[in-house]
Amino acid sequence: MRTMLAVVKDQLVDRDRLERLRNQLNALRDQGKINFQAVADHARISRTVVSQFASGKKTINDELAASIEAFIEPHLQSGTESHPAKVPFYVTNDVRRMITLLEDCREEKLYGLIAGPSGVGKTTTIAKYAESHDDVLIYTPGANVTLAEFLRDIAELFGVTLTGRKISEKEKQLLRFLRDNPKFLIIDEFGWIMRNGNMRILETLRSIRDGSGKNLGVVLAGHDEDYAYLMRVGKPQIVSRINYVEELEGMSKEECRQMVQPLWMTEEAKDEMARILYQQSKKGLARSVLEEVYKKCTRIAGEQMITLDMLTEAAQRYIHGLRPKARLDG
Template sequence: MFTDIRNEVRSTVEGGEKYSVIAKQTSISPTTLSQFINGSYAGDNQRVADKLAVWLADRRTAGSLRAAPSFVKTPTSKKIFSALDYAKISGVFVVIYGNSGVGKTNAITEYAKKPNTWLITARPSSSRLLECLSDIAYALELDYAPKRVGALSSHICRKLRGTQGLLIVDEADHLPYDVLEEIRLIQEMTGVGVVLCGNHQIYSKLSGGGTRKTDFARLFSRIAKKLAILNVTADDIDAIADAWGIDGERERKLVHELGRRAGALRIIKTTLSLAAILANSSNSAISEVHISAAIRDLEGV
């Protein structure tokens, strides 16, 4: 009765999918999924089959859509990569800051795939010292990390020392002085490169921001390189349009207009993703009509 679904699920696994991923995405327990596929599940097989049928249908639909480029190497991302290389090779402190939606996070996330490169994202909930150090320990895959600040910092230093690695902290503007100071000391004690990435507040904070200048002087003086990314460039937008296969003059003009908005690259990606869905429904390439319709839909017009 459920042979077709079982066979299709097996085919996706043979194609590289993992049963553990299927279980997570369908909210079916791994044990139940295994028993269903083997024909030995004693529970409600129809319920499991229904969940798998929906998952398979969604997978087929996603496979027929134009996929958003996972990463586009733009002139701006090359500048960011260069700054990251410098921090890692030289073992120094670098700050990358600027406006939202200009590609900072995408670039550092792509770079973090390199060996001995660890990325954490500071959040309001993890801005205190213990929580931030715990995030670093998790990124370093430290087993049995202690829950005391001093011991945890020492474990992190032992793990980092001699690696010639790079620690990247995104959204670093969330971090208070004491956390930034601890990261500075970790960098000096281990010789790894450290990159703090965020909005203009991180640079303002490190430079003292008009207050506590004496306290922040030690931090600010350690910054070997500062890279400000204020806006996306026309060349950035052209690179993204190329990656999406958008060649028409009118279509590219619309994409460039999106690039002049706040949060430019994020808006471009969101808009083109929807335009691709609309284009797929008519079995055609992304056109001016699809991009314009996506813009209206996203803006609620």
């Protein structure tokens, strides 16, 4: 199994992109819009690494380049400062762990599982990973999906038209296809395929993967409760096939702070937004709250920097029962 370090080392960044990023970094620093320490804090590297990259003494990998680009994007505005159109995607520890699992399962055709609370970025991370890998297929089942519907849907993802009438015939057709055509499938919200104790879809998926010579890499992604339910109800022949599990922990206070750092807010507004974000993360609402409150903040602020009063007004409109910091801390 390849380590994340080996994967990152293999991800080469084209020279034009690096040179453009280097020039943007230096220009923004010279204009006083950013400092290298803030960039380093966001990317979770030392200030020395940022400085050496900016001076041309050091190169960086694709993941690090993407992180720095996400940080400086809001500052790449002509004239005065303005609000970025959306909150930049921030790579948390949970996101890094998900990427490692996805990379290993895709390359080695393993059977993995990602479990975590709402709001930690499972679906967003999976979508962004798929954007940079053409061979990644994502399937999100509907409520009460049947086995026949499941087989039809994944066959369409694979580019196969099933002609058999019986389930067994459709399964054999998929097996024949996969033996010569390796695939990597991510099933998001996998809890929907085992509602009411029905494990038949997972049993069939296990059978197809085994019969294909393990030419099918699979990752199940869902909530903590889905994982616990699978471990409790799933048959040994299903559970024993899972090679790799990541149980996500949610965002730390520092990660919440770093997530709001690129936004055009006063420092006290950033502190309060980070506090709200961390508070809501315990309810599985962190990312949705951040996006919606930020959207309301920009409407209130217009072309001005977001202040604490603006943030408080926006947050109280969106979050039911939100109390001021003084009352919470008191």
